[in-house]
Amino acid sequence: MxxxxxxxxxxxxxxxxxxxxxxxxxxxxxxxxxxxxxxxxxxxxxxxxxxxxxxxxxxxxxxxxxxxxxxxxxxxxxxxxxxxxxxxxxxxxxxxxxxxxxxxxxxxxxxxxxxxxxxxxxxxxxLFVLTHNYTGYPMVRQAKAMVDAGEIGTIRVVQVEYPQDWLTQDETFKQAEWRTDPARSGAGGSTGDIGTHAHNLACFITGLEVESLAADLDAFVPGRQVDDNGHVMLRFKGGAKGMLWCSQVAPGNENALRIRVYGDKGGLEWAQEDPNYLWYTPFGEPTRKITRNGAGAGDAAARMSRIPPGHPEGYLEGFANIYSEAADAIEAHRGGGAVAAEVMYPTIQDGLQGVRFIDACVRSSARNAAWVSL
Amino acid sequence: MxxxxxxxxxxxxxxxxxxxxxxxxxxxxxxxxxxxxxxxxxxxxxxxxxxxxxxxxxxxxxxxxxxxxxxxxxxxxxxxxxxxxxxxxxxxxxxxxxxxxxxxxxxxxxxxxxxxxxxxxxxxxxLFVLTHNYTGYPMVRQAKAMVDAGEIGTIRVVQVEYPQDWLTQDETFKQAEWRTDPARSGAGGSTGDIGTHAHNLACFITGLEVESLAADLDAFVPGRQVDDNGHVMLRFKGGAKGMLWCSQVAPGNENALRIRVYGDKGGLEWAQEDPNYLWYTPFGEPTRKITRNGAGAGDAAARMSRIPPGHPEGYLEGFANIYSEAADAIEAHRGGGAVAAEVMYPTIQDGLQGVRFIDACVRSSARNAAWVSL
Amino acid sequence: MxxxxxxxxxxxxxxxxxxxxxxxxxxxxxxxxxxxxxxxxxxxxxxxxxxxxxxxxxxxxxxxxxxxxxxxxxxxxxxxxxxxxxxxxxxxxxxxxxxxxxxxxxxxxxxxxxxxxxxxxxxxxxLFVLTHNYTGYPMVRQAKAMVDAGEIGTIRVVQVEYPQDWLTQDETFKQAEWRTDPARSGAGGSTGDIGTHAHNLACFITGLEVESLAADLDAFVPGRQVDDNGHVMLRFKGGAKGMLWCSQVAPGNENALRIRVYGDKGGLEWAQEDPNYLWYTPFGEPTRKITRNGAGAGDAAARMSRIPPGHPEGYLEGFANIYSEAADAIEAHRGGGAVAAEVMYPTIQDGLQGVRFIDACVRSSARNAAWVSL
Amino acid sequence: MxxxxxxxxxxxxxxxxxxxxxxxxxxxxxxxxxxxxxxxxxxxxxxxxxxxxxxxxxxxxxxxxxxxxxxxxxxxxxxxxxxxxxxxxxxxxxxxxxxxxxxxxxxxxxxxxxxxxxxxxxxxxxLFVLTHNYTGYPMVRQAKAMVDAGEIGTIRVVQVEYPQDWLTQDETFKQAEWRTDPARSGAGGSTGDIGTHAHNLACFITGLEVESLAADLDAFVPGRQVDDNGHVMLRFKGGAKGMLWCSQVAPGNENALRIRVYGDKGGLEWAQEDPNYLWYTPFGEPTRKITRNGAGAGDAAARMSRIPPGHPEGYLEGFANIYSEAADAIEAHRGGGAVAAEVMYPTIQDGLQGVRFIDACVRSSARNAAWVSL
Structure with a gap:
């Protein structure tokens, strides 16, 4: 090809x-x-x-x-x-x-x-592919597959967080500069830059949609024009609840995206900084450490994985998986055929939901963290 | 004596x-x-x-x-x-x-x-001593001492959580039974049983007081009369913000009280299930693992510690520390003398604040998670 | 009573x-x-x-x-x-x-x-009870019970280590002083003080006996009269092999006793500094985190445990378990009855084996780490 | 270019x-x-x-x-x-x-x-470049640079291990098959396949050379013609001592290469499965978590790193670093110029030392684990 x-x-x-x-x-x-x-x-x-x-x-x-x-x-x-x-x-x-x-x-x-x-x-x-790259991690796919298969039952609680520390002080280098300028980044600061990743990851793994949220946003660094910390309570369609925290002023956190999902039958936990592991607890049994390409990991993760367990894959490989999904879709499009069912990438609708999420956070925060719909 | x-x-x-x-x-x-x-x-x-x-x-x-x-x-x-x-x-x-x-x-x-x-x-x-026992852990004392000494600067963000999983299903044994009966436990379920610990710990370490909160409480288990999951956003006097999560329906969490505190100069992290460690990050430097009675731990922790580093102390020793503080206070009281400044135990005022916290959570949740004062 | x-x-x-x-x-x-x-x-x-x-x-x-x-x-x-x-x-x-x-x-x-x-x-x-206290930890009991039940199959490899760092430099305080004086501590330094614990733990959990060993001992600190680091290869009766490392000059290790046991059906790992967890891998399945008094832990551990999972017990509780076993034995002895089968404490024979271990290490090291029988 | x-x-x-x-x-x-x-x-x-x-x-x-x-x-x-x-x-x-x-x-x-x-x-x-790929990991470079800079002082003890579990049972798939055939793999099994990596890593980070070793090798799986577990004691030139363990029959270990180096001023620890962290303890101070491209990491690591801290790089990136070093050397060779001092790759001499290591292990084991020179 x-x-x-x-x-x-x-x-x-x-x-x-x-x-x-x-x-x-x-x-x-x-x-x-x-x-x-x-x-x-x-x-x-x-x-x-x-x-x-x-x-x-x-x-x-x-x-x-x-x-x-x-x-x-x-x-x-x-x-x-x-x-x-x-x-x-x-x-x-x-x-x-x-x-x-x-x-x-x-x-x-x-x-x-x-x-x-x-x-x-x-x-x-x-085609339109949005690089919410964290959905490309094999163990994120594993988590989604396990939720889909009912292994944790009906979801009740979703805790997702994405703290960083690189904007703890006032910074002027290029990456910091445009991300803190609302004209270029949009109205959301940490909510837009990383909160959207957290929101997307939560929806991707659980298959749930946020119905409404209440957000308390802050710009802790003096003079900063966009939020650098966001506290958000989530209500999902169907009754699950969640919390989302994003921050760029949390010293000791480099890129600490982490998600925990709890259902009536079990729980899952995944952390981006140690991405080759998925922690799974069937209620009433010991917690299991499922590893990328290792025992306990299934086809959805294997599709996204290149090398044996214990040989860590990282951020770039997860990102590459989105490109590979895009390649699959583009090749199918060339031939006019349908994209295979297992091919998954964030779509423009996911992107729209992300911008709605930012918009809702900003609106809610402006109204004293009132509940707003997405 | x-x-x-x-x-x-x-x-x-x-x-x-x-x-x-x-x-x-x-x-x-x-x-x-x-x-x-x-x-x-x-x-x-x-x-x-x-x-x-x-x-x-x-x-x-x-x-x-x-x-x-x-x-x-x-x-x-x-x-x-x-x-x-x-x-x-x-x-x-x-x-x-x-x-x-x-x-x-x-x-x-x-x-x-x-x-x-x-x-x-x-x-x-x-004297009146309230057994918010988690404040007796040596590394909690260490954290408080470091905050007091300004080592993390002005506090901006406090993330505290206390998930458990023992009430994931409907339980009828004695411990579960009275804790889910509002006539005996009070109006708060998880908020009263464990949320108060989280609230107290946050206030103890940071020296801050919660000004208002917005709480979204749920009873996920059908028929349960009190909350088994609480999502709470916190606003502290002085401008710091926080999130508090308590849950008794989060499979994989046994007694996972954890707190993270972030200031403009650094961050601290402590977890009750691994209580002998305090993770400290001065902004811009590597994270340090401070250990009970080990290098980097100071007098406030040493007072609460019996044995050398690497010989783990646990829940019972932390609880015993509250009793020892009480003993110090009682002995001072016997002689009519003042209690030494380093003796610290949760007071009836802390207890009142805890009940105000529960009350505020319940009131807020009843009003669609509106902000309420404590 | x-x-x-x-x-x-x-x-x-x-x-x-x-x-x-x-x-x-x-x-x-x-x-x-x-x-x-x-x-x-x-x-x-x-x-x-x-x-x-x-x-x-x-x-x-x-x-x-x-x-x-x-x-x-x-x-x-x-x-x-x-x-x-x-x-x-x-x-x-x-x-x-x-x-x-x-x-x-x-x-x-x-x-x-x-x-x-x-x-x-x-x-x-x-009665004679030797305080090899680490055998009192609940999860050590759990490990022994799992080995006895055949859950890891025939044992092949035992890796046990006990590094500390408190004698990295020349120390003169009391604890250091007598432990580095062969007239008071015996011919073994780190081998006697901590190596015996590692040896005892390996034998306790596996039920195996060391047949011969080859030891390379060093006194790295100038002027020290006993070993402060010991490298030992072990051959167990029946064919299993092992390594034992004890050191008091390994900076960053406070009291890091750790054991790993591998059989043809699975593996176990336990670390004294985080004693409430036992890591168990049935070959070909995900690793499980078994917790004290939690799901997956059995009667042998429950007997040695006072409080629920997630409420950490530590060194003192493990030590207290040896005292409680002694109390059971003494009370049985009072009445002239037999000690219950589940009561286990280190005996004088275990103590003799420990001194044989030290003696063998010293003899082997003196002969260029030749193999010697215990 | x-x-x-x-x-x-x-x-x-x-x-x-x-x-x-x-x-x-x-x-x-x-x-x-x-x-x-x-x-x-x-x-x-x-x-x-x-x-x-x-x-x-x-x-x-x-x-x-x-x-x-x-x-x-x-x-x-x-x-x-x-x-x-x-x-x-x-x-x-x-x-x-x-x-x-x-x-x-x-x-x-x-x-x-x-x-x-x-x-x-x-x-x-x-040019000849040997892909001892683990020397390409940024934090391995960091460790070497710290040793070279004297940050842990004179090295005393090196503990290196490389356990896996994929050959716990008799396997017949291609990867297993040639690796257990001495005609194709050489006389060493686990020693050749992974022990050489451990040996190379220890020498690379410490700058030390193994003078002699004593090895106890086993083929635990019935019928296996090469070792699947190796216990090795090491004596380095200059007086440092070490232990090396390699195993392919240790359930729960996927690819768990790990090294710990202790000197009279401090200690270092690195694990291949979590490669973005280097744990550093200056004697008498708290342990620090140095992260790839994060605070505390220096130029030697930054050269080998593509993305910010918290965005994990893995095995493939570490391997790619060897290719990039090779590219630097090849490009310098094109122009007839010298290779820059910071460019480091495993050479044919390192390869010869690796084969000497395997040969020495096999010879030693055949002589009842006698000490043999490399």
């Missing part, structure tokens, strides 16, 4: 997530990066493209979309890895030309943009 | 916490149990007292209070370890006769009783 | 293990300390006895043995908690007068003394 | 390590796999090459070496990932033609082959 020709928007020299997407796209050798508009500054776009040895370098994403769509061997998919406020405009250009979009989260910086982008996607034949 | 003559109310043969109090009172050899009214059922009171070889056995606590107060070598202190609804009436009898009271938590089953008991205590010369 | 009258030899004011024995004897309220010869220095013996409020204080153990044996309510048992070289002479005096002996480990400081003490015990009607 | 043209010998469809090498070579985008002789069976070589879409497919490695050396754009380096007994013959063909060799471990299946291969490498201008 020929590798999928890929373009990239954003991800220039000093970016973080662009490099992650590039590695992720390479790991399973199903994509080939051949074009890029890597920066909104033309000189930087040029320099960054040359540094990567890209065959085709563009100054802006629109020019890239137009030309690549016309090329005989133009890109079949594009990765959009810019700051949030650019997602909408960029994605729209590629969708309208039938080029598949792999877009970083959150979907957009405003709810209005998110809704428009959903429409753009619905009008397009192209 | 002669051992303190101790009586006990409650704690008969099939009780849990009575046995804990008895061991705790023995560990440091400063108390001697000489009298008891161990059950509200006279035959059981008699049988339980005989099983323990008690010198003086009573059918009811009032008779015990009256007689012991008149005896030349009557009890100097009494431990009250009954179900919650009995605390008030029992404590009052001893306080009014100048016998020191060591009482299990929560203080009472209603806020009205709590307020009356505070008055009774204020009118008495006797 | 009346409490057992207990005496103590050694354990004066600045001792460590004496205090541990006293707490251990109190926890379950089955002993009453009424006499002591707490130091070899008469003034200190007197002062230490007074500090504890002992009814009968002696200057030396022989006088105590003689008098207590004649008293109507004299001691029924004695705890010997002196430095090693005193064990033999002290134990002999009590054994010959029919007073039960509870003795700290290692049994004696020389193999010759150990053999003589075995004879003395065989000639006496009194 | 143009990507390095790479060939591969071995690594056909049902191999494990070939796929690992391919991913590792891709992650940092510095190699391009263009040729392969992926199996000793021509049909399988062809089919496997086609499955990977290789431009040039060969039936055997010699034909590949001859032709690629003549091609204008032939491969510049070759990865040899066959069973051990083929390493020598294959590597020789490429070395003699000036093609750089990246070879899996152990170097060869016999010591005689290893010595001949060292000579072949010395006669060649080509």
């Amino acid at each position: 020929a590798r999928i020709k890929l373009g990239m928007v954003g991800g220039g020299n000093d970016a973080f997530i662009g490099g992650v997407h590039r590695i992720a796209s390479r790991i399973d050798d199903r994509f080939e990066l051949v074009a890029g508009a890597l920066s909104s500054t033309p000189e930087k776009a040029q320099a960054s493209g040359e540094a990567l040895g890209l065959p085709r370098i563009y100054d802006d994403f629109k020019a890239m979309a137009i030309r690549e769509a016309r090329l005989k061997n133009g890109i079949e998919a594009v990765s959009i890895v810019t700051p949030n406020h650019v997602h909408y405009a960029a994605a729209r250009e590629f969708l309208k030309r039938g080029i598949h979009v792999i877009c970083d989260k959150p979907l957009t910086s405003t709810l209005a943009d998110a809704k428009k982008l959903v429409k753009a996607a619905e009008s397009s034949d192209a | 002669a051992r303190i003559k101790l009586g006990m109310v409650g704690g008969g043969n099939d009780a849990f916490i009575g046995g804990v109090h008895r061991i705790a009172s023995r560990i440091d050899d400063r108390f001697e149990l000489v009298a008891g009214a161990l059950s509200s059922t006279p035959e059981k009171a008699q049988a339980s007292g005989e099983a323990l070889g008690l010198p003086r056995i009573y059918d009811d606590f009032k008779a015990m209070a009256i007689r012991e107060a008149r005896l030349k070598n009557g009890i100097e202190a009494v431990s009250i370890v009954t179900p919650n609804h009995v605390h008030y009436a029992a404590a009052r009898e001893f306080l009014k006769r100048g016998i020191h009271v060591i009482c299990d938590k929560p203080l009472t089953s209603t806020l009205a009783d709590a307020k009356k008991l505070v008055k009774a205590a204020e009118s008495s010369d006797a | 009346a409490r057992i009258k207990l005496g103590m030899v050694g354990g004066g004011n600045d001792a460590f293990i004496g205090g541990v024995h006293r707490i251990a004897s109190r926890i379950d309220d089955r002993f009453e300390l009424v006499a002591g010869a707490l130091s070899s220095t008469p003034e200190k013996a007197q002062a230490s006895g007074e500090a504890l409020g002992l009814p009968r204080i002696y200057d030396d153990f022989k006088a105590m043995a003689i008098r207590e044996a004649r008293l109507k309510n004299g001691i029924e048992a004695v705890s010997i908690v002196t430095p090693n070289h005193v064990h033999y002479a002290a134990a002999r005096e009590f054994l010959k007068r029919g007073i039960h002996v509870i003795c700290d480990k290692p049994l004696t400081s020389t193999l010759a003394d150990a053999k003589k003490l075995v004879k003395a015990a065989e000639s006496s009607d009194a | 143009a990507r390095i043209k790479l060939g591969m010998v071995g690594g056909g469809n049902d191999a494990f390590i070939g796929g690992v090498h391919r991913i590792a070579s891709r992650i940092d985008d510095r190699f391009e796999l263009v040729a392969g002789a992926l199996s000793s069976t021509p049909e399988k070589a062809q089919a496997s090459g086609e499955a990977l879409g290789l431009p040039r497919i060969y039936d055997d490695f010699k034909a590949m070496a001859i032709r690629e050396a003549r091609l204008k754009n032939g491969i510049e380096a070759v990865s040899i990932v066959t069973p051990n007994h083929v390493h020598y013959a294959a590597a020789r063909e490429f070395l003699k033609r000036g093609i750089h060799v990246i070879c899996d471990k152990p170097l060869t299946s016999t010591l005689a082959d290893a010595k001949k291969l060292v000579k072949a490498a010395e006669s060649s201008d080509a």
Whole structure:
């Protein structure tokens, strides 16, 4: 099967997530990066493209979309890895030309943009994949499969948290700068940057949907314009309850996304920083440590896993799994066939839910943490 | 120094916490149990007292209070370890006769009783010690000392949780039975039984007071009359924020009280099930594992510790520390002197705050998790 | 049942293990300390006895043995908690007068003394209990019961280690001083002080006996006269193999006794510093976390446990379990009846094996780590 | 910089390590796999090459070496990932033609082959890189840098172990089959397959060399022709001592390589299954958790790390680091310049030491675990 020709928007020299997407796209050798508009500054776009040895370098994403769509061997998919406020405009250009979009989260910086982008996607034949990368971890898939199989029974309580500490003080480097600027990140700070991951992970594993939430958001660092800590109570459709905590001011936490799900028959626990383990307790029995590709792990995890148990896979492999799912979907799309049932990736609807989540958090917090619907 | 003559109310043969109090009172050899009214059922009171070889056995606590107060070598202190609804009436009898009271938590089953008991205590010369035993753990003392010394700076976020799983299903044994009966436990279920511990621990370590809270309480087990899961958002006086989760329906959690405190200079983490460790992160430096009596632990922890690091102390030793603090206070009281500054035990005011916490949770939850003051 | 009258030899004011024995004897309220010869220095013996409020204080153990044996309510048992070289002479005096002996480990400081003490015990009607306290931990009992029940199959490999760091540098305080003096501790340093615990634990859990060993001992700290690090390869009767490591110069290890046992059907792992957990892996299945008094733990552990799972018990409770086993045995002995089958405590034969172990380590190391029989 | 043209010998469809090498070579985008002789069976070589879409497919490695050396754009380096007994013959063909060799471990299946291969490498201008991949983990680099900087002082004790459980029973699948056949794996079983990794890791981090060892090897599974468990005592040049344990019959251990190093100033601990952490204890201070790219980690680790702390990197990234070091060396070699000092990869001398280690283990064990020199 020929590798999928890929373009990239954003991800220039000093970016973080662009490099992650590039590695992720390479790991399973199903994509080939051949074009890029890597920066909104033309000189930087040029320099960054040359540094990567890209065959085709563009100054802006629109020019890239137009030309690549016309090329005989133009890109079949594009990765959009810019700051949030650019997602909408960029994605729209590629969708309208039938080029598949792999877009970083959150979907957009405003709810209005998110809704428009959903429409753009619905009008397009192209696929839209959102990189809520944590759903690509094998043991997250394992957890979802176990919930689906009823192994923990009816879900009652979901505790999800995503603390970090890198914004504990006022920071001015690039990654911090745009993420704390509402014009570029959107109205949510920690809620948008990481809270959406937590929200998405909770929904993915449990199959539940948040009906309403009450959020108490804070910007603890003086002068910060967006929240750096969010406390959120969740009510899921069907009656389950949850708590979500996201923070960027919690010293000692690097990237400590963690989820615990409790049903009337058992409990599950998974932590992103030690991702190869899933802790499972059937009620009344000892807790089990299920390991990636090890005893107790099933097909859903094995599909997402490359190497034997005890040989840890990490963040990049989990991210690569989203790319591999995208590749499966794109290849099926090429042939006009249906995507296999086990192929799962976050969709534009998940993205819309994420932006609704941010929007609801901000609205609730502005109303003294009143309950608001998503 | 002669051992303190101790009586006990409650704690008969099939009780849990009575046995804990008895061991705790023995560990440091400063108390001697000489009298008891161990059950509200006279035959059981008699049988339980005989099983323990008690010198003086009573059918009811009032008779015990009256007689012991008149005896030349009557009890100097009494431990009250009954179900919650009995605390008030029992404590009052001893306080009014100048016998020191060591009482299990929560203080009472209603806020009205709590307020009356505070008055009774204020009118008495006797001491009142509430066994929020988790404040007796050496590493909890270490955490408090570090907060007091400013080592984590100004506190911003407090995450405290206390999940258990023993009430995941409908249970009928004695421990479960009275704890799920609002007439005996009070209006709070998990909030009263364990949420108060979490609340107390958060306040003890941080020195902060909860100003208001928003609580979403559930009784997930069909037919249960009190909450078995509580999600609570906290606002502390001074601006810190917190989340508190208590649950008795979270499979895989035995007694998983855990607290994390984050300030602008650092973070602390402590877990009751692994109580000999305190995890400390000065912002921007590696996390340190401070161990009981080990390097990095200071005087406040050493006072509460009997044996070298690496020789784990546990729940009973932490509980015994409350008894030892009580003994220090009682001995100082004997001589009419002041209690040394480092002696710390939960007071009746802490108990009142605990009952206010339960009351606020129940009121808030009844009003759709609106914010209520304590 | 009346409490057992207990005496103590050694354990004066600045001792460590004496205090541990006293707490251990109190926890379950089955002993009453009424006499002591707490130091070899008469003034200190007197002062230490007074500090504890002992009814009968002696200057030396022989006088105590003689008098207590004649008293109507004299001691029924004695705890010997002196430095090693005193064990033999002290134990002999009590054994010959029919007073039960509870003795700290290692049994004696020389193999010759150990053999003589075995004879003395065989000639006496009194019981002899050696405080290899780690065999009192509930999860150690659980491990033994699982091995006995065949849950890990035929044992192949035993990895046991006991690293500490408190003698990393040259130390002069009392605990360090006698333990590094071969005249008082015996020829083994770390091997005698902690290696014997590791050896005993391995034999206790597996039911196996060491046939021969090869030991490479070192005294890394300049001027130290006994080993502070021991590397030992073990061959068990029946074909299992093992490694034993003991060290007092391993920074970061406080009291890190740990054992792993592997059979052809499964594996077990237990660590003293986190003693409430036993990790069990049936081959081909996920690892299980069995907790004290929790799901998966059986009767052998429950017998040794006081409080519910999640409420950690520690070193003192494990030590107290040896005292409770001794109390069971002493009470059975009183009535002339047999000790119940489930009562287990380390015997003088275990003690002899421990001294053989030390002796073998020293002999092997002197012969360039040649294999020697025990 | 143009990507390095790479060939591969071995690594056909049902191999494990070939796929690992391919991913590792891709992650940092510095190699391009263009040729392969992926199996000793021509049909399988062809089919496997086609499955990977290789431009040039060969039936055997010699034909590949001859032709690629003549091609204008032939491969510049070759990865040899066959069973051990083929390493020598294959590597020789490429070395003699000036093609750089990246070879899996152990170097060869016999010591005689290893010595001949060292000579072949010395006669060649080509580089030789041995994939002792665990030395590529960032926190292993961190550990080495800390030892080099004297942070733990003079090393006294090294405890290294590598238990697995996949050969607990008799297995017949391909990975198990050749690894338990001495004709293909060499005389060492677990010692060769994983013991060499443990030996290499200990030497790499400490900078010490093993002077002599005493090994007790077993084949616990009936009928197994090579050891499946090895107990080894180590004496390092300069006086440090160590223990090495390797096992493939230890249920509950997936790939549990772990090392602990103790000096007179501190200790270090690292575990392959949780590779992003390094535990460091300066003697007399609390243990610190140093994290990859986090606070406390230095340049040596940062060079080997792609993403921020808290975003776990794993086995494949560590393996890729060896490929990146190889790429640095190859690029320096192209220009005739010296390789930068910080570039480190396992050399053919390390490989020779590894085979000497296996040989010494086997010789020692045959002589009742006598001490033998390497």
